[in-house]
Amino acid sequence: YEASRAEAGWVDPADCPVDQAGLLRDDYSPGDLKFDPFGLMPDDPEEFDIMQTKELQNGRLAMLAAAGFLAQEAVDGKGIIEHFSASA
Numbered sequence: 001y002e003a004s005r006a007e008a009g010w011v012d013p014a015d016c017p018v019d020q021a022g023l024l025r026d027d028y029s030p031g032d033l034k035f036d037p038f039g040l041m042p043d044d045p046e047e048f049d050i051m052q053t054k055e056l057q058n059g060r061l062a063m064l065a066a067a068g069f070l071a072q073e074a075v076d077g078k079g080i081i082e083h084f085s086a087s088a
Contacts, residue, residue: 009028
């Protein structure tokens with residue numbers, strides 16, 4: 001599976017200049033594997049950029065939330081589920 005993803009995005013190393021290893025294809029946008037079963041990807045490039053930025057921000061916020069869970073557990077030694085079930 002990874003090999004097919006690499007072939008979709010990167011130029012074959014045999015076809016790359018020596019000083020440009022890891023050269024991306026001109027028609028490839030990082031992360032775009034042409035998988036859109038629900039047709040959610042906008043056709044307009046500007047709208048796509050906005051949607052992509054929103055997805056990145058959502059992922060970053062989720063990582064901060066996960067870090068908060070880990071920090072809370074490190075501080076008091078209780079897991080997140082224990083906080084929900086424990087009474088104050």
